[in-house]
Amino acid sequence: MSSRILVIVMLFCFQTIINAQVRKVESYSTPEIDAKVEKIMATMTMEEKIAQITGTRLKEIMVDGKVSLEKCRQNIPNGVGHFCQFSSGLELSPEKLRDLVREVQHFLMTETKLKIPAIFHEEAITGFATQGATTFPQQIGVGCSWNPEVVKNNSRSTAQNMRAAGATFALSPMLDLSRTAHWNRLEESYGEDAYLTSKMGVAFVKGLQGEDFRTGVAATVKHFAGYGTFNNSEKELYEEYLMPHEACIKIAGAKSVMPSYGKYRALPVIASPTMLDQMLRKEIGFDGLIVSDYFAVSKTFKGYKQAPSEMVAGAMAINAGVDIELSSPIAYPLLPEALKKGEVSIETINQAVKRSLIMKAKLGLLDKNPIIGKEGKLDFDPPAFRQLAYETATQSIVLLKNNGLLPLKKEVKKIALVGPNAATVQCLLGDYTYQSMISFWHSTEFDPLNPKLVTLKEGLENKLGNKVKILHERGCDWSATLETKVDNSGLGDDRLSKLKLMAIKGLPQPDLQNAIKIGKESDVIVVAVGENLYLCGEGRERNGIRLPGDQEAFVEKMIATGKPVILVMFGGRQQLVSKFESKCAAIIQAWFPGEEGGNALADIIVGNVNPSAKLCVTYPKTDSKEEINYKNGYVDGSLVQYPFGFGLSYSNYVYSDLQMQPNAAITDERFSVSVKIKNTGKREGTEIVQLYVSPVDKTSTMKPIQLKGFERVSLKAGEEKTVVFNVSPQQLVQYKEEKWIIESGKYEFKIGASCTDIRQKGIIDVQGKELILNKGREVFFTVNEIK
Numbered sequence: 001m002s003s004r005i006l007v008i009v010m011l012f013c014f015q016t017i018i019n020a021q022v023r024k025v026e027s028y029s030t031p032e033i034d035a036k037v038e039k040i041m042a043t044m045t046m047e048e049k050i051a052q053i054t055g056t057r058l059k060e061i062m063v064d065g066k067v068s069l070e071k072c073r074q075n076i077p078n079g080v081g082h083f084c085q086f087s088s089g090l091e092l093s094p095e096k097l098r099d100l101v102r103e104v105q106h107f108l109m110t111e112t113k114l115k116i117p118a119i120f121h122e123e124a125i126t127g128f129a130t131q132g133a134t135t136f137p138q139q140i141g142v143g144c145s146w147n148p149e150v151v152k153n154n155s156r157s158t159a160q161n162m163r164a165a166g167a168t169f170a171l172s173p174m175l176d177l178s179r180t181a182h183w184n185r186l187e188e189s190y191g192e193d194a195y196l197t198s199k200m201g202v203a204f205v206k207g208l209q210g211e212d213f214r215t216g217v218a219a220t221v222k223h224f225a226g227y228g229t230f231n232n233s234e235k236e237l238y239e240e241y242l243m244p245h246e247a248c249i250k251i252a253g254a255k256s257v258m259p260s261y262g263k264y265r266a267l268p269v270i271a272s273p274t275m276l277d278q279m280l281r282k283e284i285g286f287d288g289l290i291v292s293d294y295f296a297v298s299k300t301f302k303g304y305k306q307a308p309s310e311m312v313a314g315a316m317a318i319n320a321g322v323d324i325e326l327s328s329p330i331a332y333p334l335l336p337e338a339l340k341k342g343e344v345s346i347e348t349i350n351q352a353v354k355r356s357l358i359m360k361a362k363l364g365l366l367d368k369n370p371i372i373g374k375e376g377k378l379d380f381d382p383p384a385f386r387q388l389a390y391e392t393a394t395q396s397i398v399l400l401k402n403n404g405l406l407p408l409k410k411e412v413k414k415i416a417l418v419g420p421n422a423a424t425v426q427c428l429l430g431d432y433t434y435q436s437m438i439s440f441w442h443s444t445e446f447d448p449l450n451p452k453l454v455t456l457k458e459g460l461e462n463k464l465g466n467k468v469k470i471l472h473e474r475g476c477d478w479s480a481t482l483e484t485k486v487d488n489s490g491l492g493d494d495r496l497s498k499l500k501l502m503a504i505k506g507l508p509q510p511d512l513q514n515a516i517k518i519g520k521e522s523d524v525i526v527v528a529v530g531e532n533l534y535l536c537g538e539g540r541e542r543n544g545i546r547l548p549g550d551q552e553a554f555v556e557k558m559i560a561t562g563k564p565v566i567l568v569m570f571g572g573r574q575q576l577v578s579k580f581e582s583k584c585a586a587i588i589q590a591w592f593p594g595e596e597g598g599n600a601l602a603d604i605i606v607g608n609v610n611p612s613a614k615l616c617v618t619y620p621k622t623d624s625k626e627e628i629n630y631k632n633g634y635v636d637g638s639l640v641q642y643p644f645g646f647g648l649s650y651s652n653y654v655y656s657d658l659q660m661q662p663n664a665a666i667t668d669e670r671f672s673v674s675v676k677i678k679n680t681g682k683r684e685g686t687e688i689v690q691l692y693v694s695p696v697d698k699t700s701t702m703k704p705i706q707l708k709g710f711e712r713v714s715l716k717a718g719e720e721k722t723v724v725f726n727v728s729p730q731q732l733v734q735y736k737e738e739k740w741i742i743e744s745g746k747y748e749f750k751i752g753a754s755c756t757d758i759r760q761k762g763i764i765d766v767q768g769k770e771l772i773l774n775k776g777r778e779v780f781f782t783v784n785e786i787k
Helices: 003-022 031-041 046-052 069-075 094-111 139-143 148-165 194-209 234-241 243-250 273-283 296-302 310-320 332-340 346-362 383-396 434-440 456-464 494-498 512-521 551-559 597-606
Strands: 119-122 220-224 256-259 398-402 414-418 469-473 484-486 524-530 540-542 565-570 586-591 640-642 653-660 663-665 671-679 685-695 706-715 720-727 734-736 739-742 745-752 758-767 783-786
Touching (some): 031 346, 046 332, 046 346, 069 094, 094 148, 139 194, 139 383, 139 586, 194 706, 220 243, 234 243, 234 734, 256 273, 273 310, 310 332, 310 346, 332 346, 383 597, 414 456, 414 512, 456 469, 456 524, 456 597, 469 512, 551 565, 586 597, 653 685, 653 745, 671 706, 671 745, 671 758, 706 783
Parallel strands (some): 220 256, 414 469
Antiparallel strands (some): 653 671, 671 720, 685 745, 745 758
16 A cells, blocks of 8 residues: 555544544434334323333332232233333342343233333443442542543443343443542542543443444433532533533433432422423433433422422423433322323323333334343353453552552562451442442342452462462451441432441451551551441441541551551542551552452552552542532642542653644644653553643633543553644633633643643644534544554
């Protein structure tokens, strides 16, 4: 191929990549699907319509762990829209789970008039939430990988498992931006930044849904929008909190959205026409299915007291655009009464039914012979999926401090491994893992061998063998019994009011004195502390973000031995280390690292893996509940322990030779910012190169600093590569006066290793008349090249 032709081909491919961001995704329905759905609806009674826009649970049709035909005929005689969280409360093998789904679908397709199968849906942020399935690291840790590709691979594997069991719909991913470690659901998020969350969310949706809904699993982006924040700024809502949802809808083709439990302008989001009809449907252009969070519809009456009855609450929700009530039929069965009283129109009800049936058609459930599950023996945790879990964990674990102790040297012959998380599996598991769900929501113990959960102790033993002696002692418990309480304030899942925390059994009584003794005898002390699955997650409230219980005092006692301390922090949020940060030799943030967490941690500690993860959240220094957002420029530096984007490696990376043009037209498609990265260390590593932008004009209404691009760059020792960020002027857009506006002017582009560690920077003058995007945002991301 001649060089001229090669250049043309490369330019064509590059243009294709750029256009892929703005290409309109396929519409929710097709003429063929519309015709099929309208034919079904022409024969439906009102009872059958209501059945298709409500969900239920398997327990309503089961007796003694088996499907009861009598219960089916009693509770779902007209069919049903969804079976909710169908697997996370059961203890079934993959084959038995598939067969159960098939049995229920057989009833629906043979004994109901319409013969319409149900959608079986489940949680999926850490993998398919069912017994035996691969358990990936919690999403907050995955956010620290800054690796959309690993997210896509993981969700693709999740879809394979779900489809094998007969599930076709997931209540994932969670796209809320989290700016305080005090929020108990922070662990489910990808962190505080809209750009990073959008990239990860798009990858998740693409992996889960695949190229075809008939073989993939429908993703539900949640919680729309601004959940878990104290934000009241319309500008920030549009620019940041809406962005991940918008990107997943416009780029990845997400066709299901779940509104949050929160409020917008004093009205519950579940009943907000402004947020659901105006913002989501009209402005963003979403044409798919809106499903309620569990019990959220009735909360307008029961919790928020903004409806006089459940009937009116149902009418308010469906009028706002909510198509399906989950998880139980409470308010929507009252819609016929609301129809008679003029609270809702038949057209509105029919629209919701139509959207529900379109989703079933897209998933292949309305085919003549729908495929329910996969034949033969099923393995939900094959070696390839475990390898994905391991790789994800190694890329999620953040090295926060290292005085040179890590990786461990050959001189280390004896390690004291202490702390409540040294040899326990509960610290590996985030909320909405199968294990967390069945223990917290169903008070049932899980099997740590199905799938096999690898503790830190096991991991170190696996990696060190007989070369190093490991002395283990818990030394300290997680916390007192009352450290966590169930939040049953009434504005979340109704089941919370009935829950009691289950005690963790089978653990030895901690012996503080023995921990101190073995610490003094050892070369190095590894102190594994932090949270477990009961100390963080939906409905679990703690007092503050310090280490739970007596763990702070325990860490100080281990430091007092005089031996170097490696602090390993587990949990679903940042926990304060300011009290002893300067006294620890090394600090590792492990988060909830999933089934292979012990092996991944051990490989980082002994040096088999060079850590690469960087924080997707700001790490606080105090117990203040004030939200911290790096985009505001850390006005009060005393609140920050480690900045957004920070993370250490065993290698050093030098940034040089920034290349960028001095000016660009506001109408340009792209302009380039490039930099060279060199690994000056002695081992192979990966650097996460981050591109930020700041307005030069001090009167600008743009945030002081914003992430606009990033790239993982793998480099051998001594190797150098060039990273090119192709930036669109549309990425500089702001929401002002109800318009999307790109302002001309000077912008400083900064490339660095964190939001405060800027290595190279330069100014580009974006010239031209102010540009208004009448169609809203269409370009979200940079297009990167590595040379």
